[in-house]
Amino acid sequence: MKTRRQMKIQEIINNQVIHTQEELAELLRKAGFDVTQATVSRDIKEMGLIKVPTSEDDYRYAVPGTAQPLSTPDRLKRRLRETVVTVNDSENLVVLRTIPGNAQALASLIDHSNWEEVIGTVAGDDTILLVVKPAGAVPGVRERIAKLMQ
Template sequence: MDYMKKHERHKLLKQLLVKNNVYRQEDLVDLLAKRGIEVTQATISRDIKQLQLIKVPLNDGSYRYTLPSEKEVDAAVKLKKTLQDVYVSSDIHNEMCVLKVQPGNGPTVSGLFQQMNYPEVFACISDDDTIMIFNRSTQAASKVQEEIRKLTNED
């Protein structure tokens, strides 16, 4: 089993994404394993967030991972545009906000939300279409909900 530094693994992951259709995180684990590099699915999940990989729809209805566009865009602009494209609904309960998005977009929106470094936000977790935003107080949750409404033009 080879150990690979994170930046080297990220470089290899980018190369693999260009040369292969990658539909699932497990596909990346398998592609690395074929090269003698053992990683866990959790490591790949972190790599996906750090590389800001996105899932794009294919004609057959499936999704594959791809690199974000090389053009560097401000996180706030990316978050606003992404939310306007994929937002479904949001709600709050006590210190938590739940944000529903179109399938396949949860990790991307969660990653962008975390890049914003909102002081009210303690942590975000996501799955395919839902982001759970843990806030520092109920007042913080209300403030974050208002920010989501502004970003999605749902005033």
């Protein structure tokens, strides 16, 4: 049952813009699945679904790697200003702490901004780890983030 439900979730988010867990739960119920918001939340976590920006200045659920989020410099600048709480670094890593629930969307914007020094990001709920190469580029990355947040 869980596998069928998660396959249906993937089908729904690939074919429709889903903004909230409640929307997804309602569509699953209409498709014949008896689900609660908590069940949908667990499925989203297990499936590794992320929220990506839409053209309407909003966010939708997506399977990692399938969505093409808009990554304009203005959008990145705004999201950094609105969601970043702290910036710290160690060796070749930069850690951004965000308001809860914003790390994955912001990490996606950073990933699609093609910063040569950032070879990848890892995001949780409120923390983003930027892997920087070479380590000597960390001050430049921090400076870029600081400028964008002004």
